[in-house]
Amino acid sequence: MKKAFVTGWPISHSLSPVLHGFWLKKLGIDGSYEALPVEETNFPEFLKALSSSGFEGGNITIPHKETAFKNIDIPDKAARAIGAVNTLWFSENGTLCGGNTDAYGFSANLDQFLPRWREGQSALILGAGGASRAIIYALIEAGFKNIHIANRTLERSINLANHFGKTCSAGKWDSAIDHIQTADLIVNTTSVGMAGKLDMIFPDLGKAQANAIVTDIVYTPLETPFLLAAKQHNLETVDGLGMLLHQAVPGFEKWFGIRPDVTDELRQHVLEALND
Numbered sequence: 253m254k255k256a257f258v259t260g261w262p263i264s265h266s267l268s269p270v271l272h273g274f275w276l277k278k279l280g281i282d283g284s285y286e287a288l289p290v291e292e293t294n295f296p297e298f299l300k301a302l303s304s305s306g307f308e309g310g311n312i313t314i315p316h317k318e319t320a321f322k323n324i325d326i327p328d329k330a331a332r333a334i335g336a337v338n339t340l341w342f343s344e345n346g347t348l349c350g351g352n353t354d355a356y357g358f359s360a361n362l363d364q365f366l367p368r369w370r371e372g373q374s375a376l377i378l379g380a381g382g383a384s385r386a387i388i389y390a391l392i393e394a395g396f397k398n399i400h401i402a403n404r405t406l407e408r409s410i411n412l413a414n415h416f417g418k419t420c421s422a423g424k425w426d427s428a429i430d431h432i433q434t435a436d437l438i439v440n441t442t443s444v445g446m447a448g449k450l451d452m453i454f455p456d457l458g459k460a461q462a463n464a465i466v467t468d469i470v471y472t473p474l475e476t477p478f479l480l481a482a483k484q485h486n487l488e489t490v491d492g493l494g495m496l497l498h499q500a501v502p503g504f505e506k507w508f509g510i511r512p513d514v515t516d517e518l519r520q521h522v523l524e525a526l527n528d
């Protein structure tokens with residue numbers, strides 16, 4: 253039986269076991285996918301012991317993504333650019349490899365629902381944390397030429413823009429308003445709007461171009477206040493759940509040997525677990 257895991261701290265709310273479990277059952281694979289709580293101080297030891305643990309690999313989530321990147325043998329291109337690892341597997345000779353599939357998940361979600369996003373050139377990103385980093389990498393890979401990062405803490409948006417070079421500019425949260433008229437894609441990567449948390453005021457989406465696409469990485473609630481505001485201004489939107497579903501695909505394929513599909517049935521199944 254092939255085994256995979258997700259580890260983080262805390263990990264009990266992770267939806268990854270729900271979605272990988274769905275695929276294992278659907279595809280009739282004799283395998284398992286379990287959540288392993290590992291505290292930050294124990295994580296390096298956990299990684300060292302992995303090769304003799306019987307796992308094919310697994311997912312890494314908060315707060316271990318950056319530590320994983322620093323402690324694996326071979327990072328893939330996305331992991332190097334993002335500086336974080338969310339997927340682990342072993343090469344044929346037993347080397348521990350790490351990838352980052354968050355950027356892939358972000359792009360694949362937009363590809364599924366609004367493929368015209370790839371025609372865009374300019375993007376406005378709210379937030380400058382780990383998720384923002386993966387999304388900026390995805391946008392650069394997709395050929396975006398101007399990416400503005402607006403963040404509550406200016407220092408973090410400047411650091412991120414410097415990391416990715418001249419395609420990016422940075423500003424404080426309020427700087428978003430100067431970029432909203434020209435952005436083809438507008439992304440919220442912050443937790444503002446999650447579970448009713450609305451202490452910051454979003455830039456006025458009424459100023460956006462009529463064909464601008466608006467997306468949010470928060471999926472609790474599925475229709476966030478940001479997406480709702482976009483809809484009220486007749487803008488097309490994509491919710492954040494698909495990023496979670498699509499980022500899981502490459503790992504599952506590596507561990508269990510079959511590339512699974514992101515279907516409506518999977519989406520419904522995960523939504524039911526979310527609402528439980």
Ligand code: ATR
Nearest residue numbers: 379380381382383384404405408442443444451452
């Ligand atoms: P993640 O890895 O999920 O991106 P993170 O690294 O903690 O998480 O980043 C969270 C992002 O949400 C940051 O951009 C953070 O802004 P700061 O850099 O100023 O902390 C942003 N964020 C979180 N809560 C916020 C709030 N109440 N108002 C505005 N921005 C907020």
